[in-house]
Amino acid sequence: MPSEQPVSLPGILLLLCGILVILTPWYIFPVCEHYGNYVVTQTGMQLPMACGWTARAETGLGILLIVTGGILLARNSEETRRATGIFSAAIGVLVILTPTVLIGMCKAADHPCRLLTLPGLEIIGIVTIVIGGYLVWKREPDA
Amino acid sequence: MREYPLSGLFMLADRNLRNRPARTIAVAATFAVIAASLFSAQYLMSGARQSLDNGLNRMGADLMIVPAEYATSGEDALLTGRPTTFFFQDGGFETIADIPGVARASPELFIGTLYGQACCAGPIQLIAIDPAHDFTISSWLKENPSVIMGKDDIIVGSAIAGDIGSDLRFYGHTFHIAGRLDRTGLSGVDMAVFTRIEDAYTMADESGIKAARKLSIPKGMVSAVLVRVSPGSDPQTVSGEIMNRVPGTKAISRAGLSGTVSERLKTTASLLYGSALVVTAVTIPLLGCVAVLIASERRRETAILRGLGASQSFVRNLFITESVLLTLAGACTGIGTAALFLVAFGDFIAISLKIPFTMPPAGSILTSMGVALCLPVISGIIATLYPAVQVSRADPYTVIREAGI
Numbered sequence: 001m002p003s004e005q006p007v008s009l010p011g012i013l014l015l016l017c018g019i020l021v022i023l024t025p026w027y028i029f030p031v032c033e034h035y036g037n038y039v040v041t042q043t044g045m046q047l048p049m050a051c052g053w054t055a056r057a058e059t060g061l062g063i064l065l066i067v068t069g070g071i072l073l074a075r076n077s078e079e080t081r082r083a084t085g086i087f088s089a090a091i092g093v094l095v096i097l098t099p100t101v102l103i104g105m106c107k108a109a110d111h112p113c114r115l116l117t118l119p120g121l122e123i124i125g126i127v128t129i130v131i132g133g134y135l136v137w138k139r140e141p142d143a
Numbered sequence: 144m145r146e147y148p149l150s151g152l153f154m155l156a157d158r159n160l161r162n163r164p165a166r167t168i169a170v171a172a173t174f175a176v177i178a179a180s181l182f183s184a185q186y187l188m189s190g191a192r193q194s195l196d197n198g199l200n201r202m203g204a205d206l207m208i209v210p211a212e213y214a215t216s217g218e219d220a221l222l223t224g225r226p227t228t229f230f231f232q233d234g235g236f237e238t239i240a241d242i243p244g245v246a247r248a249s250p251e252l253f254i255g256t257l258y259g260q261a262c263c264a265g266p267i268q269l270i271a272i273d274p275a276h277d278f279t280i281s282s283w284l285k286e287n288p289s290v291i292m293g294k295d296d297i298i299v300g301s302a303i304a305g306d307i308g309s310d311l312r313f314y315g316h317t318f319h320i321a322g323r324l325d326r327t328g329l330s331g332v333d334m335a336v337f338t339r340i341e342d343a344y345t346m347a348d349e350s351g352i353k354a355a356r357k358l359s360i361p362k363g364m365v366s367a368v369l370v371r372v373s374p375g376s377d378p379q380t381v382s383g384e385i386m387n388r389v390p391g392t393k394a395i396s397r398a399g400l401s402g403t404v405s406e407r408l409k410t411t412a413s414l415l416y417g418s419a420l421v422v423t424a425v426t427i428p429l430l431g432c433v434a435v436l437i438a439s440e441r442r443r444e445t446a447i448l449r450g451l452g453a454s455q456s457f458v459r460n461l462f463i464t465e466s467v468l469l470t471l472a473g474a475c476t477g478i479g480t481a482a483l484f485l486v487a488f489g490d491f492i493a494i495s496l497k498i499p500f501t502m503p504p505a506g507s508i509l510t511s512m513g514v515a516l517c518l519p520v521i522s523g524i525i526a527t528l529y530p531a532v533q534v535s536r537a538d539p540y541t542v543i544r545e546a547g548i
Binding site: 106107108109110114115116119120122123126 | 301302303304305333334483484487488490491494
């Protein structure tokens with residue numbers, strides 16, 4: 001008979017964070033290309049601005065977070081909690097570093113990506129790190 | 144003298160709170176809302192004041208004299224950085240410089256740039272200065288002797304994109320970024336580009352051929368005159384004298400700008416203070432009722448504690464400690480969350496409310512935190528005090544006998 005596992009709240013929160021990381025740069029606080037702002041090359045080709053590439057990278061990180069949350073929901077053991085905790089904290093750090101250091105956003109301070117998308121992603125990144133830290137720190141008996 | 148260890152009191156209070164997670168979270172969330180509202184209102188007010196001070200200190204002027212019909216545009220250009228182009232006869236400039244109480248006067252040209260600049264999402268304010276009279280950029284150049292403002296050189300505000308040494312084009316004319324000002328939070332400074340008046344004239348002359356739209360700057364006309372009053376002179380009196388001697392002008396003063404910012408913040412601050420007040424007013428009696436119910440529900444538990452030797456004061460303090468821990472946890476969560484959002488979305492809030500904004504000084508933040516912490520904690524103590532006293536005074540023998548333990 002399968003054992004009844006309690007649903008992992010951090011697992012659900014990680015799943016939600018993953019969905020938010022994907023939705024924020026495209027729908028909630030969209031990046032500049034949503035407003036029709038592109039880099040135009042001399043040949044007339046339109047390329048995404050830095051914030052557009054960040055949005056694409058964040059989509060990948062969001063998927064990784066969803067998978068992490070899914071793993072925790074599927075198997076809520078002490079070992080899984082610690083492993084997913086470390087992994088999600090690392091993803092949280094990347095969620096913040098991608099728009100600030102690794103790829104960046106547009107340089108102009110009044111662009112929508114700087115005003116809304118960046119702070120939105122930073123807050124989700126911080127929440128993800130906190131959840132990851134909680135998973136590593138908290139000792140719970142195996143379900 | 145206290146006859147029990149404080150650690151035991153805190154441990155028991157902490158366990159009691161953990162044993163009732165739903166009630167603990169609900170009450171803490173209410174206090175989080177109160178603390179967050181109070182903290183946000185104070186943070187916004189002091190951030191706006193700090194930013195206005197930073198920006199005006201950077202400009203170094205006590206008054207800005209503009210044509211009366213453009214007073215609102217001039218104020219907006221300073222507070223929000225919204226670009227504007229206007230002029231008045233500079234004959235007034237010579238008169239203003241000679242008025243008693245005026246220590247220095249500096250003419251400026253305000254030119255709104257076109258859309259589609261590499262540096263910014265929208266048009267920005269180009270401010271052309273006269274190096275012979277200027278005291279805004281000149282004082283900054285004195286502080287930064289390595290920067291020299293030569294032909295076609297510009298000094299940009301902190302929010303303008305572009306590296307020092309790189310080029311920016313306005314109306315088809317290429318300028319070189321020579322320096323960058325520190326962030327003040329005042330968009331009129333942070334979102335502005337400073338150039339020399341002669342370079343602005345050259346740009347206007349070339350704009351007919353090089354730019355999508357021709358720029359006309361009437362020679363000998365200025366947009367505004369920045370005035371620094373003599374030590375000991377009252378800016379209010381000096382501004383009255385200027386408006387009398389040069390009809391058709393309006394003086395924008397530090398006090399006037401401060402009043403405009405307060406007016407723009409009034410609705411938001413009232414909403415935040417009002418919601419904190421309403422939630423507090425509803426919470427105190429509600430929490431009082433909840434505390435009475437809980438005290439009644441825990442009569443047996445407290446009677447057993449008394450039976451085991453706990454004093455009346457221990458039982459009373461246990462209830463009060465639970466309340467303090469609960470309100471502190473709620474208030475800290477509220478303040479932390481509010482601070483996170485205010486810091487992250489500070490620029491967006493400033494643009495939406497059309498106010499200057501920067502992070503307030505540490506002392507001001509700590510004061511705001513203190514006030515936002517104290518109100519919930521005091522409310523919690525007031526609401527719990529009566530039931531705590533009542534339950535501590537109950538006779539343990541009677542309670543245990545009635546409960547049939």
